[in-house]
Amino acid sequence: FLKCINGKCQYDMPDVYVNFIQGGNNLEGVYVTKTFNEKNWKVNWNVLFAIVYATMTPAKIGAGDEQNVITPYGLCHYRFSKLRDKIFRRQINHCKFDGIRNFTAIDDLTQHNYQHSVVYIQNTKSNADIIDIEAEEMMSLKSSLIPDWSLIVETQVKMKMTNRTVLFAKPFCSTKLSVDECAQTVFNAKRMGRNWKEINQKLNIGIKKERSKLKFILQKSNNEFPNKKADSLASILNSILFATDKDLLDAIKEFRNTPIMSVFVDAIGLAGTMTSYTVGKNAFTTEVPEFLERFLQALSQTTKIDIAIINDLKTWMKSTNDEYYVKHIAFTIANIYRRYCDSTKSRKYACENGKNQDVNEFTEYIITRCKDDSNCQKSALQIFENLPLLNLLPYAIQFLCKSSNNTNLVQREALRFLQLFDGKHFHWKTINKLLSIFRNACPLRQTITDQTLAIEVLLNILPYKELVGTYLLRSEELFPIEHEKWAYFYQSITRRRQISPDFNSYWAKMRSFRIFQPNYAHRSLKATSDVSTVNIAGN
Structure with missing residues (x-):
């Protein structure tokens, strides 16, 4: 005592x-x-x-x-x-x-x-x-x-x-x-x-609560807009952290039709506090619904992880009848969960291996609500691109190289999802499906887009299973017919050789074999497909 x-x-x-x-x-x-x-x-x-x-x-x-x-x-x-x-x-x-x-x-x-x-x-x-x-x-x-x-x-x-x-x-x-x-x-x-x-x-950890200067900051930022967007966002965000729910709601009503409103909405979402979330949710679903989508996008990027907000978002998602907003709410939940899972090694392990019940409940809800609806399945995979967990791989792989037209429509999103993973996680059963897509050897005709997406996944796998390289090169034709696919393939190889010495060494060795040596027809392709890399930082 x-x-x-x-x-x-x-x-x-x-x-x-x-x-x-x-x-x-x-x-x-x-x-x-x-x-x-x-x-x-x-x-x-x-x-x-x-x-x-x-x-x-x-x-x-x-x-x-x-x-x-x-x-x-x-x-x-x-x-x-x-x-x-x-x-x-x-x-x-x-x-x-x-x-x-x-x-x-x-x-x-x-x-x-x-x-x-x-x-x-x-x-x-x-x-x-x-x-x-x-x-x-x-x-x-x-x-x-x-x-x-x-x-x-x-x-x-x-x-x-x-x-x-x-x-x-x-x-x-x-x-x-x-x-x-x-x-x-x-x-x-x-x-x-x-x-x-x-x-x-x-x-309460003792942060001194100052009187909110939110309206003053908004007015000042509005006068300087759009010259100082970044500075305005920082000032507004800091003011929101000290604002009451009444301060926020009054400011939303007053600045609704001003140029600074878009930045204000971003700041409300980015703040990530229960006060800013509750006010934003209530205001943007009733009085100013035109900013709801932007609010959800900003909330998905908050650096504050609040489980209470995640739980409320899940409840909101399940009670909303508008499929458009259900998808956006799910995007937000997935983004916040991704940052939550990445915050510690133990959380990452639990999320990756299906041991976090809250994350499991969210992913299972997204999957089970779709049933056989291909549009819903595409949306589910787009949502999971924000939460790429290993235990979701089987869900995406099931859509590869199928004979059903509905499933084939989902394949493209599945390939985009698979691109996010390290190649060491793929087994030969999946690799063979990817090779069939690349060769256009599936039951249904494969589009050039799907084939190029399969190329990226296969090249991610190649460092861990070098035999994949021989399968790719054996698919080369003396006189290529699908120019766009092969143009993309060669450009993607060039890009990877530039950024990875190990890949460059491997590919040079592969091309040294007589059977795999390139010819003029491989280089004289009439195509516009290209792959480029831009360095955003360097020594």
Whole structure:
């Protein structure tokens, strides 16, 4: 039990109850005593929570001295050690940040590092009752693009327990009650969570709420539009983070017919907060529906991953009758889920292997609602291009080289989807289907577009199965008939040889065989198909 008894106790600092396992100080739950009227209540971060974080370990009892633990910053590596007699140390580092807001859609553009060390010194020689606790934290941010830009924040906490006298008193709770029941029924405390991920959801982290300057920023940006689009977007987005739902709704109504409105809609979506999402959803489905599509597109690119928003989007998608907007909502969900799955290795593994039930539920809904509707199946594959998971490969592969006209219409989207995967994931059964499409040897006639898409997938596979190269070259004709297909093929080979030394070496070796040597007819094609590469960065 923690309570403020001296100092600035008038600060909003409710009493805190902690459920922990004695001996290891393993955190099992945190509770607060406060009257909350609102449904989504939160408590302000204060020194009591800092004490809880420093004194209680997030590690699970019995799981070893080294384990991965949940911290306020995400999943981190934990190590417990005994430096010497009566001196213990807890270290936390190598965190996989939750990605609550990365500020960039480009991975590793901003590098984060967090380290936490707590030292417990028990039974000092001067006084056996005294325990010293010293905690140090360090958070650093660095930019991969700007070497001179960095931010380092360090904190130190020192605590001293001076009296550990054991008092025997009548228990507050019956032994039949669990700790959770005791805290909530006897002490009227509300549970914040069992670990720091849950506790964080009930904490205000102390961001100073300023009076919103949204309308002023919008008016200023509108006067400068379109000369300073990027600057305007940044200013508007920052203002939205401090705006109330009323501020946002009033601004939407006032600036609806102004040039800056499109940028404003983008900022509402990109903000990714529950307030901006709720206001945007309500406003753009009723009062200003012409901006709904743009809002969803912007929301899909938010760097803030909020599971509550994803769940609401899924509910919205299932309740909407307009197929056009169902598709756009699904696009948004897929994009956000992709970023969620890529945020940590464990999440990526779970998503890729069908172990994330929320992602599974979404993909299964998209698949099962289509049945035999080819248009719906094409839309499903377009949606999955934003969420290319390995467990979706069989769904796309089933549409390759089929005899049904309806299935053949879906094949093109399936090929586009397959292009997104590393070639090592394809088996020979699929490779043979792709070769049949390339050779125009399927039951139905293959279009040049489908054949060129198959070329790209096959060339992705080639580094892992070199035999594919011989099959491709054996398909060459002395006098090619399908000029566009072969022109694309040769240009794609040229591009890959330019960017991959290994591919260049392999292809030169293949062409050195007499049977595969090119002739003039292979180069004198009457076609416009081309493949080009543009370097956007270099040394």
